Amino acid sequence: MPEPSKLHAHLVLSSRFENIEIAERTLIDLCDRSGCNGDQRYWLVTALREAVANAIRHGNRQDPTRNVRIDYSFDDCVVTIRVEDDGEGFDPTTVPDPTDSANLLRPCGRGIFYMRQFMNQVRFGRAPGGGTAVEMVRRLQLETRSTSDEE
Amino acid sequence: MKSEIRDVSDVRIIELSGKITIGSGDVKIRELVNAALEDGRSKILLDLGGVTTIDSSGIGEMVACYTTVTKRGGQLKLMRLSSKINDILHVTQLITVFDVLDSVQEGLAAFK
Numbered sequence: 568m569p570e571p572s573k574l575h576a577h578l579v580l581s582s583r584f585e586n587i588e589i590a591e592r593t594l595i596d597l598c599d600r601s602g603c604n605g606d607q608r609y610w611l612v613t614a615l616r617e618a619v620a621n622a623i624r625h626g627n628r629q630d631p632t633r634n635v636r637i638d639y640s641f642d643d644c645v646v647t648i649r650v651e652d653d654g655e656g657f658d659p660t661t662v663p664d665p666t667d668s669a670n671l672l673r674p675c676g677r678g679i680f681y682m683r684q685f686m687n688q689v690r691f692g693r694a695p696g697g698g699t700a701v702e703m704v705r706r707l708q709l710e711t712r713s714t715s716d717e718e
Numbered sequence: 719m720k721s722e723i724r725d726v727s728d729v730r731i732i733e734l735s736g737k738i739t740i741g742s743g744d745v746k747i748r749e750l751v752n753a754a755l756e757d758g759r760s761k762i763l764l765d766l767g768g769v770t771t772i773d774s775s776g777i778g779e780m781v782a783c784y785t786t787v788t789k790r791g792g793q794l795k796l797m798r799l800s801s802k803i804n805d806i807l808h809v810t811q812l813i814t815v816f817d818v819l820d821s822v823q824e825g826l827a828a829f830k
Contacts, residue, residue, distance in 0.1 A: 671815055
């Protein structure tokens with residue numbers, strides 16, 4: 568069976584940290600079906616977890632009545648993940664550099680840095696409802712799966 | 719996240735496994751380190767050999783624990799990092815903050 572060249576998924580989750588596991592499980596399933604290998608999958612998952620955690624904690628302020636919307640798109644070798652929250656939005660340029668020596672011992676402020684390290688592009692904007700939308704893109708190097716991997 | 723605790727001489731070894739992530743593992747680390755300090759153990763070795771994932775909250779909590787222990791005159795060191803957690807410590811430049819050891823023997827020796 569040929570590799571699927573396009574895969575899409577959409578999730579709407581309430582703002583609970585345990586729901587990050589659902590977002591992760593969905594991404595892992597898409598990675599497996601697209602032939603995305605272990606290391607690339609690991610860093611994709613790492614970036615996704617940060618984006619969803621930020622949406623829950625900073626965007627929606629852990630209010631479970633507010634939603635986090637996640638769009639996953641695997642299009643040939645390009646993975647695009649968009650995460651939207653129902654918060655008030657924020658200015659990403661105000662986030663200090665966590666690798667600056669003055670900030671190294673700060674216990675927070677590394678989430679966006681994680682995303683930027685492990686994805687090729689990270690763009691922030693406004694969600695239709697006024698919250699934050701973050702779109703992250705990573706180009707994959709796909710492996711060829713053996714027939715024994717096929718179901 | 720799962721944890722196991724043992725004391726070797728005056729060093730508290732905290733073995734962690736699984737995910738150290740927001741909402742669960744990060745808080746657990748704080749509790750384990752605070753418990754060590756309350757037990758009078760100020761030399762703490764975090765064994766991350768079984769840790770599969772650590773997010774920015776988990777890293778942040780380790781930094782907070784490092785600060786807490788250091789302010790009390792103690793030492794907190796890390797041991798047995800996976801290659802990916804080692805990568806994360808490098809990109810965050812926290813590798814310049816933490817002492818990182820490869821084995822229990824090396825870890826125990828580092829406190830002497």
